[in-house]
Amino acid sequence: MSFVHLANFCAHIKNCTNVNISTTSVPFTRLHLQVALGLYKEGFISSISRGSITGPDVTPVDVTPDNISTRRLWLGLKYRNNQSVIRDISLVSKPGRKVNLTKEEVKALASGLTVRFIKPLQPAECIFIKNVKENEVIEIQEAAKRNLDGVALYRVK
Amino acid sequence: MIRTSLTAPSVYSGNIIRRWFSSSVGIYNQIKKDSEPIPSNHEQSSTQSHQEPETQQKQQSQTKKEEKTQSVKGEKQTPIKVSKHIEFLKKYYTPELLQSIQIAESVIDPKQVLELKKLGFRANSKVAPTNEFSDYSTNDPIWSEPIIYPNQADGRAPYPEIPDTRSSDRSDLKLRFKDEDTTKKSNTALRTNRQISEDLSKLTGLDARYIKNLYVRPIVMKRVSLKTSKGNIPNFFVLTVVGDKRGTIGLGIGKSRDGIRTAALKAHWNAVKNLTPIPRYENRTILGDFEYKFHAVKLFMKSAPAGFGLRVNHNIFEICQAAGIKDLRGKVYRSRNPLLVAQGFVEALTKQKSIEDLAAGRGKKIVDLNKVYYSH
Numbered sequence: 001m002s003f004v005h006l007a008n009f010c011a012h013i014k015n016c017t018n019v020n021i022s023t024t025s026v027p028f029t030r031l032h033l034q035v036a037l038g039l040y041k042e043g044f045i046s047s048i049s050r051g052s053i054t055g056p057d058v059t060p061v062d063v064t065p066d067n068i069s070t071r072r073l074w075l076g077l078k079y080r081n082n083q084s085v086i087r088d089i090s091l092v093s094k095p096g097r098k099v100n101l102t103k104e105e106v107k108a109l110a111s112g113l114t115v116r117f118i119k120p121l122q123p124a125e126c127i128f129i130k131n132v133k134e135n136e137v138i139e140i141q142e143a144a145k146r147n148l149d150g151v152a153l154y155r156v157k
Numbered sequence: 158m159i160r161t162s163l164t165a166p167s168v169y170s171g172n173i174i175r176r177w178f179s180s181s182v183g184i185y186n187q188i189k190k191d192s193e194p195i196p197s198n199h200e201q202s203s204t205q206s207h208q209e210p211e212t213q214q215k216q217q218s219q220t221k222k223e224e225k226t227q228s229v230k231g232e233k234q235t236p237i238k239v240s241k242h243i244e245f246l247k248k249y250y251t252p253e254l255l256q257s258i259q260i261a262e263s264v265i266d267p268k269q270v271l272e273l274k275k276l277g278f279r280a281n282s283k284v285a286p287t288n289e290f291s292d293y294s295t296n297d298p299i300w301s302e303p304i305i306y307p308n309q310a311d312g313r314a315p316y317p318e319i320p321d322t323r324s325s326d327r328s329d330l331k332l333r334f335k336d337e338d339t340t341k342k343s344n345t346a347l348r349t350n351r352q353i354s355e356d357l358s359k360l361t362g363l364d365a366r367y368i369k370n371l372y373v374r375p376i377v378m379k380r381v382s383l384k385t386s387k388g389n390i391p392n393f394f395v396l397t398v399v400g401d402k403r404g405t406i407g408l409g410i411g412k413s414r415d416g417i418r419t420a421a422l423k424a425h426w427n428a429v430k431n432l433t434p435i436p437r438y439e440n441r442t443i444l445g446d447f448e449y450k451f452h453a454v455k456l457f458m459k460s461a462p463a464g465f466g467l468r469v470n471h472n473i474f475e476i477c478q479a480a481g482i483k484d485l486r487g488k489v490y491r492s493r494n495p496l497l498v499a500q501g502f503v504e505a506l507t508k509q510k511s512i513e514d515l516a517a518g519r520g521k522k523i524v525d526l527n528k529v530y531y532s533h
Contacts, residue, residue: 123444
C-alpha cells in the first residue's frame with residue numbers, strides 16, 4: 001500500500017478530467033484495481049479493463065512475467081453536459097500523514113459530521129476507506145453499516 | 158437669364174427698386190409709344206451699376222446694343238438689330254415680361270458688360286453686390302435669415318439650420334405632426350416605480366406587477382471620479398440586487414454623471430434585466446457547501462439548518478434576502494471588495510448542481526430519507 005501511488009492515481013484522473021479525455025491508463029496494481037472498482041461501483045467511471053501500454057485488450061490476456069511490465073489498467077471516464085462527473089478527487093491521508101479512523105469516526109463521517117480536519121461529506125460525495133485487516137477498499141457508508149474502521153484514503157465528488 | 162435680375166436677392170431693398178423703376182419709367186413709356194425698344198444707355202450711366210451674373214444670351218444681347226450705341230451711325234441700323242432681338246425674345250416671353258426685360262436690359266451699362274466678358278468665368282461674383290443706398294438698418298424678413306450665430310450657412314454650423322418659414326421657396330421644410338405622447342412626457346430620466354415596471358415588463362416580458370413587487374436593494378453606492386487635465390469629473394456607481402424572495406435574483410450596475418438617483422435607477426433597471434433563477438434546498442438554504450473563487454475573492458459558504466439565520470458577509474446577506482435564502486453561514490477570504498463578493502456569490506449560486514443532476518451523472522437513484530424514515 002503506497003499513498004504516493006494513490007496520489008499519482010488521483011492526480012492523473014483529475015488531469016484527464018480537466019481536458020475531457022475519454023479513457024486513461026494507470027499502472028496495473030492491486031491497489032489501483034481496488035480503487036478503480038470502488039469508483040466504478042459508485043458510478044464515477046464508466047468502465048475498467050485490463051490492457052497493455054497501447055490500449056485495452058480486446059480479448060483477455062493472461063498476465064505473465066513476460067508481459068507484466070507492459071500491463072496497464074484502462075479506465076473510461078464519464079462526462080455529462082460538457083462537465084466531468086468526477087468534479088473533484090483528492091486524498092484524505094497523504095504520504096506524510098495517515099488518517100486512521102475508528103468505528104465511531106467512520107459513522108460520524110458517514111452521517112455528515114466533521115471529523116478532525118476532514119470536511120463533512122457533501123451531497124453525492126464518497127470517501128473510501130481501507131480496512132487493513134481484510135485489506136479491502138470500501139466506501140464509508142458501507143463501512144459504517146458493517147461497523148468497520150480503517151485508513152481514510154481519498155474522497156470523490 | 159435676364160429674369161435673374163428681377164429676382165435678385167438681398168441687395169434690392171425697397172428703396173432701390175423704387176429708384177430703379179423711377180429711372181426706367183421714362184423708357185417704359187417710350188416703349189409703349191414707339192413699340193421699339195430701348196434708347197441709348199447714356200441716361201442710365203449716372204444711376205447705379207448693378208453687377209449681376211449674366212448668361213451668354215444676355216451678353217449677346219448687350220453686345221448687340223453696344224454695337225448699336227457705339228456705332229452711332231444712325232437710327233436705321235440700330236432698329237434692325239433691336240427688332241431682331243425683340244422678335245427672338247417674343248418666342249419665349251409674354252409681352253408683359255418682354256417689357257420688364259427690356260427695362261432691365263436698359264439699366265445695364267454696356268462698358269461693364271464688356272469688362273465682365275473679358276474676365277470670363279471670373280466674372281461670376283462670389284460676393285454679393287454692395288448696396289450703397291441702404292444703411293442696413295432694416296432687414297428684409299423674406300430674403301434675409303436672422304443672423305444669430307456665426308458661420309450660419311449651408312450646414313457649416315454644427316447644429317441644424319434654422320428654417321425660414323416665411324419664404325415661399327423653401328423645399329427643405331418638412332411637415333411635422335405633433336406627437337401628443339412625446340410632448341406630454343417629461344424629458345427627465347427619473348421615473349416612478351410604476352413607470353419602471355411598465356417599461357421593463359415590455360422589455361423583458363415579465364408581469365409588470367411582479368416587477369413592481371420585487372425586493373430592490375442597492376448594495377454598493379459610491380462616487381467615482383475621473384481625473385482629467387482640468388480636474389475631477391465625478392461619476393456615480395450603484396450596484397443593486399433585485400429579487401422576488403422566492404429563488405430569483407438579479408444583479409445590476411448603474412453609472413451616471415447626473416447623480417446617484419439616476420445611477421440607482423439604471424442599476425435597478427439592469428438588475429431586473431439580469432434576473433435568473435437559483436436553486437435552494439428546502440427554499441431556505443443553499444445546496445450543500447461550496448468553495449468558490451471569483452477573481453481575488455474566496456468564498457467558503459456552507460448550508461445551515463432551519464432557524465440558523467444568515468450569518469454571513471453583509472453584502473451576501475442582502476443578496477440572500479433578495480433570493481429568499483434564510484439560513485446560511487460562510488466566510489469570505491482574501492479580497493472582500495463588495496462588488497466582487499456580490500458578483501462571485503451570485504455566480505456561485507447559479508453554478509450550484511442539484512442532486513438530480515449529480516445522481517444522473519453517476520447513474521444512481523435518489524431516495525429522500527426524510528420521507529422514507531419519517532412520516533409527515
